[in-house]
Amino acid sequence: MGDDGDMALRKKALAAVLLASGAMLLAGVAAQSQGVPISGRDFTNAIEPVTIPDDLKAKLSVLPKDKLELITSGRTSRYVRPERMFTKLRTLSGPQLTAYIDAIISVTEAGEYKAGRDKPSIALNTKSPTFNAWKVQRPQTMNPKREDGPLELGKYIGGFGGSGIPTFANAPPALTYADLKAGKVDVAIVGAPLDMGSGWRDAVHGPVLLRATGGAGGNDMYSMVNPNAELKIVDFGDIAMDNLSTERSVHHVREVVREIAKTGAIPIVIGGDHSLEYPNLAGITDVHGKGNVGVVHFDSHYDAGRDRVHLIDHGQPVYRVISEGHVPGKNYVQVGLRARGPDAKTFQWMRDQGMRYHTMVDVERRGWDAVMKDAVAEAKVSAKKLWISFDIDVLDPAFMPATGTPVPGGLTMREAQPIMRRLCAENDIAGIDIVEYAPYLDTSYKTALNTNFLLNACLSGIAMRKKGLTQEHYLSPISSMDRPAPAASPPPPPPKTPLPKAAAPVAKGARR
Amino acid sequence: MSALSRHMGRRVGARLAVCAAALMLGLGAQAAPKGFEYPASLSAKLSGLTPAERAFIDDPVKLETFGLTPERLSLEFEKRDAAEVKAYVASLLTVVEESKFHDGDMGELPLNTEASSFNSGTVLRPAILDERTRDPGPISLQRYLHQRTGIPTFANAPVAVRKEDLVAGKVEVAFVGIPLDMSSGYRDAKHAPTTLRITDGLVGSDVDAQVDPTLVLRIADYGNISIDNMSIERTQGHVRFMIGDMASTGAVPFIVGGDRALTYPDVAGVVDTLGKGKVALVSFSAHPDAIADFDHELVDSIAVGRLLTEGLIEGKNLVQIGLRGPQAKAADLQRLASQGVRYHTMAEVEKSGWEPVMAKALKEVTGSAEGVFISFDMSVLDPGDAPGVGRPAPGGLTMREATPLVRRLCAETKIVGFEMLDVAPIMDPTYKTAMNANRIMNACLAGIALRKEGLTKPGYLAPVSLGAKR
Numbered sequence: 001m002g003d004d005g006d007m008a009l010r011k012k013a014l015a016a017v018l019l020a021s022g023a024m025l026l027a028g029v030a031a032q033s034q035g036v037p038i039s040g041r042d043f044t045n046a047i048e049p050v051t052i053p054d055d056l057k058a059k060l061s062v063l064p065k066d067k068l069e070l071i072t073s074g075r076t077s078r079y080v081r082p083e084r085m086f087t088k089l090r091t092l093s094g095p096q097l098t099a100y101i102d103a104i105i106s107v108t109e110a111g112e113y114k115a116g117r118d119k120p121s122i123a124l125n126t127k128s129p130t131f132n133a134w135k136v137q138r139p140q141t142m143n144p145k146r147e148d149g150p151l152e153l154g155k156y157i158g159g160f161g162g163s164g165i166p167t168f169a170n171a172p173p174a175l176t177y178a179d180l181k182a183g184k185v186d187v188a189i190v191g192a193p194l195d196m197g198s199g200w201r202d203a204v205h206g207p208v209l210l211r212a213t214g215g216a217g218g219n220d221m222y223s224m225v226n227p228n229a230e231l232k233i234v235d236f237g238d239i240a241m242d243n244l245s246t247e248r249s250v251h252h253v254r255e256v257v258r259e260i261a262k263t264g265a266i267p268i269v270i271g272g273d274h275s276l277e278y279p280n281l282a283g284i285t286d287v288h289g290k291g292n293v294g295v296v297h298f299d300s301h302y303d304a305g306r307d308r309v310h311l312i313d314h315g316q317p318v319y320r321v322i323s324e325g326h327v328p329g330k331n332y333v334q335v336g337l338r339a340r341g342p343d344a345k346t347f348q349w350m351r352d353q354g355m356r357y358h359t360m361v362d363v364e365r366r367g368w369d370a371v372m373k374d375a376v377a378e379a380k381v382s383a384k385k386l387w388i389s390f391d392i393d394v395l396d397p398a399f400m401p402a403t404g405t406p407v408p409g410g411l412t413m414r415e416a417q418p419i420m421r422r423l424c425a426e427n428d429i430a431g432i433d434i435v436e437y438a439p440y441l442d443t444s445y446k447t448a449l450n451t452n453f454l455l456n457a458c459l460s461g462i463a464m465r466k467k468g469l470t471q472e473h474y475l476s477p478i479s480s481m482d483r484p485a486p487a488a489s490p491p492p493p494p495p496k497t498p499l500p501k502a503a504a505p506v507a508k509g510a511r512r
Numbered sequence: 513m514s515a516l517s518r519h520m521g522r523r524v525g526a527r528l529a530v531c532a533a534a535l536m537l538g539l540g541a542q543a544a545p546k547g548f549e550y551p552a553s554l555s556a557k558l559s560g561l562t563p564a565e566r567a568f569i570d571d572p573v574k575l576e577t578f579g580l581t582p583e584r585l586s587l588e589f590e591k592r593d594a595a596e597v598k599a600y601v602a603s604l605l606t607v608v609e610e611s612k613f614h615d616g617d618m619g620e621l622p623l624n625t626e627a628s629s630f631n632s633g634t635v636l637r638p639a640i641l642d643e644r645t646r647d648p649g650p651i652s653l654q655r656y657l658h659q660r661t662g663i664p665t666f667a668n669a670p671v672a673v674r675k676e677d678l679v680a681g682k683v684e685v686a687f688v689g690i691p692l693d694m695s696s697g698y699r700d701a702k703h704a705p706t707t708l709r710i711t712d713g714l715v716g717s718d719v720d721a722q723v724d725p726t727l728v729l730r731i732a733d734y735g736n737i738s739i740d741n742m743s744i745e746r747t748q749g750h751v752r753f754m755i756g757d758m759a760s761t762g763a764v765p766f767i768v769g770g771d772r773a774l775t776y777p778d779v780a781g782v783v784d785t786l787g788k789g790k791v792a793l794v795s796f797s798a799h800p801d802a803i804a805d806f807d808h809e810l811v812d813s814i815a816v817g818r819l820l821t822e823g824l825i826e827g828k829n830l831v832q833i834g835l836r837g838p839q840a841k842a843a844d845l846q847r848l849a850s851q852g853v854r855y856h857t858m859a860e861v862e863k864s865g866w867e868p869v870m871a872k873a874l875k876e877v878t879g880s881a882e883g884v885f886i887s888f889d890m891s892v893l894d895p896g897d898a899p900g901v902g903r904p905a906p907g908g909l910t911m912r913e914a915t916p917l918v919r920r921l922c923a924e925t926k927i928v929g930f931e932m933l934d935v936a937p938i939m940d941p942t943y944k945t946a947m948n949a950n951r952i953m954n955a956c957l958a959g960i961a962l963r964k965e966g967l968t969k970p971g972y973l974a975p976v977s978l979g980a981k982r
Contacts, residue, residue, distance in 0.1 A: 047628070078628060080641060103640045111632035113625040121620040122745045128807045131613035139603035141596075142578070142588070196742060200938060201699035244694065244808045246742065247621045309627045310742045440698060440938050 047074040050082045056089055059097070067105055076108045122245075135240040135252050140176060148182035150174045150234045167235035168210065168270065169217035169227070169452075169459060174234040180263040186231040187462060188265040189455075191238035192253055196246045197273035197314045197436060199405035206437035207238055207270045213445050215452025220460035222421060223469065224476035227459035230466055236260065241272075246312050250279040257283030261431065266462065268455070271435030273404065274303055277317035277389045284387060284430050285326040293430045294331035294382030295321075296375065296423055298416070299391040300407035301339045302357070304350065314404075314436075317389075322353055329353025331382040335375050335419070336360060336394035339407045360409055368415045376422055376472075385430035388423055388458065392436055392451055399450050402442030413450055417457045418473070424461025426470055432458055548582050550589070557594045565601045568608075573843075578604055621743075633738045634750040639674065648680035650732040664709040665733035666768065667957070672732040678761040684729045684964075685957065686763040689736040690751055690778075694744050695771035695902030695934055696812050704935035704949075705736055705768045711943050713950030718958060721919060721967075722974035725957035728964055734758065739770070744810045748777040755781025759929065764960065766953065767931040771902055772801055772812035774931060775887050776819060782885055782929045783824045791928060792829040792880035793819065794873075794921060796914065797889035798905035799839045800832060800855070802848060812903070812934075813839060816887075820851055827851030829880045833873055833917075834858060834892035837905035858907050866913045874920060874970075883928035886921060886956065890935050890949055897948050900940025911948055915955045916971075922959025923968055930956055 050072050052060055060068060070076060071085075080088075085104065092100055113120070125131070150172040153163035167173055168189040174180055180188055191207025210216070217233075219226040227233065239256045242248045253269075257280050260267040269280055277297070285293050297303070297318065304322070305315040312320055322329050330353070338360040342350065350357060356378050358371045379386055393403045396410035424432070437451050464474065550558060550569075558566065568574055569585060580588075589597050613619060623630075639645075650670035653663040665671060666687035672678050678686055689705025708714070717724035725731075737754045740746040751774065758765045759782045767778050775795070783791050795801075795816060802817030810818065816832075819825040827848070832855040835845075840857065848855055854876045856869050877884060890901045894908035921927070935949050962972060 075628075078632065079635075084643075100640055103638045107635050107638065107641070110635045111630065112628065113630035115625075118625075118630065119623075120625045121622045122743055123620045123809060124618070125805075125807050125809055126613040126617075126619045128613070128805050129608075130611050130805065131807045132617065133611040134807070136607050136610050139600075139607060141600045141603045144591075195699060198741060201693060202938070204699075242807075243696075244744070244811060245621055248618055251618065307624075307627050307629065309623055309630055309740070309746075311622060311624050313742055440700070443941075 148178040150183045166211040171233040185265040188236040189268040190236040192272035194272040197404040202438035202440040205439045209439040213448040215449045216455045227463040230463035253279035254283040258286040261287040267431040269433040274314040298394040386427040388432040402447035420457040421461045424458040425464040648676040650681040667714045669731040683732045683763045687766045688734040690770040692770040697903035700936035700938040701771045703937045707937040711946040713947040725961040728961035752777035752781040756784040759785040769933040775815040796892040798891040884925040885929040889933040898945045900945035902934040919955040919959045922956040923962040
């Protein structure tokens with residue numbers, strides 16, 4: 001234990017030093033230490049220029065200047081790679097050569113946006129009398145009068161099973177922000193059924209299936225804390241979505257997350273696809289201030305895509321969060337990356353932003369315990385408050401088969417649960433999201449069960465913090481040890497019980 | 513089927529729209545019982561309402577969008593005093609107002625015009641940029657003469673990459689996949705083109721007609737058309753162009769979606785080539801997909817309606833078969849009828865039986881425009897035959913009802929296009945939906961082959977298959 005503690009302190013100090021030393025230095029050190037010569041510039045909009053080989057210069061000099069410039073600018077390389085083009089050009093001459101170059105230029109110009117030819121936006125039907133119907137609120141005047149606060153739906157005063165109405169973590173529902181305030185709600189769990197992810201879709205049914213299946217709520221044996229008993233948790237229903245437009249939906253999500261946080265409750269957003277990370281962080285920093293919230297992003301994907309036609313989708317939220325300044329890159333910690341992206345250039349961009357990443361490659365190299373230790377330490381020093389953005393595809397498809405874009409080789413439940421509990425206990429949680437559950441792939445409902453257990457691990461962490469159980473990797477002595485070991489004397493021998501005689505079935509049953 | 517009803521719930525906008533349309537036509541979809549009047553005991557409370565408020569509570573169509581009827585409203589009013597009643601009604605009218613577009617709302621969705629890939633998904637590759645040259649024409653990907661497996665294509669057909677390949681091969685039927693995945697139901701239609709390529713049912717003859725369309729017809733697999741699965745709007749223009757381009761070669765486009773939103777660009781593309789008034793549309797679907805109004809320009813539930821409102825298909829040239837489920841509301845059906853549309857609901861099948869309905873539908877189609885486009889949304893079949901569907905609705909047609917009608921339509925009319933829509937493979941663990949979808953397309957191919965062979969006698973069935981004469 002002592003060694004571990006020392007190590008933790010040293011790692012913590014190291015993390016702090018690294019943070020202070022700035023993004024460029026970090027990138028430089030890391031790149032050097034691995035012998036990877038990557039440039040430090042922001043490549044975001046950079047296009048590699050093309051140099052014409054000497055042997056082709058004379059041949060291409062017949063081309064008009066503007067065409068040659070377009071080729072050397074590098075803009076055409078997206079369609080025909082320079083080496084291929086050069087090989088082909090060596091075989092062509094005269095009208096054939098001109099036609100080949102013209103074809104390359106024509107596809108390039110057709111591919112890029114051109115004002116007048118292309119629409120810079122997608123028009124909506126603003127004349128529709130139901131333009132905003134998708135998010136219009138039901139007037140509370142339509143309900144019977146009641147005092148503000150969470151609704152009591154339980155029919156019975158004792159016993160098991162709750163009300164029969166499925167809710168997140170068996171929590172009572174709340175309908176309005178006034179309900180949250182009046183109920184002094186600690187945690188408001190809200191569904192966000194955004195279903196525009198690019199893999200298997202069906203995230204639209206994520207929230208309702210997680211309500212309908214078990215696993216969230218109740219005692220957490222690891223901490224021996226029952227979040228439902230320690231915290232005032234509510235189910236805040238679902239946020240309205242326009243499932244034909246992520247762009248339109250995210251603004252409403254931002255508003256709801258902001259308004260929940262303003263009441264003092266911690267928002268927990270159940271997706272829906274990972275585009276939600278953007279409005280979640282925009283909404284939460286609207287309340288806590290830009291730069292005051294750090295993020296741990298669990299995912300097999302880096303989700304900092306850019307240069308796409310749509311400004312937001314489930315592969316780009318991190319880029320938009322950082323580029324709009326809601327969270328500085330240095331306050332981002334990514335865990336579990338292993339999908340095909342990012343490429344080396346994008347890793348460089350992430351380093352330039354000061355982002356921390358712990359790929360599954362890192363886990364393969366150093367083991368989970370070391371990685372978890374670093375990630376928790378980095379999260380603690382990153383900002384005043386912490387948001388956890390948890391894409392369930394960070395886990396192996398063995399545990400989470402029902403997700404839009406699964407990637408093999410992921411975390412196990414025994415790795416993911418402790419870090420979730422620890423992050424939520426050892427940090428001041430601003431909020432979390434759990435995204436990308438696609439029920440139609442979940443024939444056994446094990447994905448739902450695991451997702452709900454992860455939700456409960458965080459709820460337990462938040463409850464532990466409320467009880468003051470914030471020491472590093474706290475585990476309950478009651479459940480983690482057989483019994484407290486006496487200081488000096490050896491443990492007593494196990495009691496000698498005679499083997500039972502050929503036991504009657506009844507007696508056997510009774511023993512169990 | 514709670515999932516389905518939730519989808520319908522998401523379409524609250526659509527419901528509002530339907531009701532608005534019904535109001536315009538004076539057709540109450542859920543008209544209040546005749547003669548309902550608010551009880552006299554409420555008159556004092558209601559006297560404080562403005563004329564607009566009063567008109568609103570007297571209009572059952574407007575109340576329906578709130579889940580209210582005058583009767584329910586009476587109960588609510590009884591519990592409240594006059595001021596509260598007024599506040600209640602005012603809050604409903606506020607919702608009507610809030611539902612409209614207002615300055616400051618996002619009236620259009622901005623795109624990243626700096627994206628280097630802005631259009632690149634739809635830029636066609638010119639032959640001159642191919643690495644190697646080849647003569648135009650469809651290419652078989654089969655290494656063996658009698659290959660059953662290998663690289664899958666629709667109907668094991670050779671592949672055509674460009675229009676020139678269709679022309680050179682004198683292709684009569686060109687399959688093409690369009691994996692648009694924006695169904696308002698279960699979204700997995702993007703995997704349908706691949707799944708229908710890898711599953712059986714599309715190749716060979718059937719016992720009914722004893723004609724092997726894959727032998728009689730020159731068929732090609734034209735690959736997939738590029739789509740933007742974040743935007744139907746950005747997808748539809750390219751689809752319309754590509755389908756029109758295919759049709760211009762004389763090939764019949766056999767489109768495998770994708771979801772129902774495609775009906776608009778698919779049919780529009782064929783009409784662009786053949787001309788307005790030249791195409792009739794036969795729509796097999798549980799859903800009429802002609803709601804009056806929507807906040808997006810195109811979506812499955814509005815696709816058929818847009819063809820009508822834009823005059824691409826005349827009402828008299830549209831026949832709808834298999835309607836049922838919550839979308840087929842009285843107001844919509846009445847509006848369709850007023851435009852001259854013929855529709856056959858499952859209620860009609862229940863009342864008259866399938867044979868008469870089929871005969872009627874065939875007569876209507878043969879009497880409309882010369883070219884016939886068949887839109888086959890798999891929701892028309894019962895979920896027993898087709899569980900793997902984006903918007904399933906119980907109580908649909910059986911394969912034994914749908915197959916002969918499709919074969920007859922394709923034999924007895926001139927088919928100019930066919931689309932198979934909204935197969936959702938993820939909901940199809942036994943692959944029976946895929947097999948049935950392929951069998952339906954095979955039935956149409958068989959019909960086209962019969963027509964080519966001159967066997968267009970109504971209801972033709974192969975004599976040999978009907979057994980020896982006794």
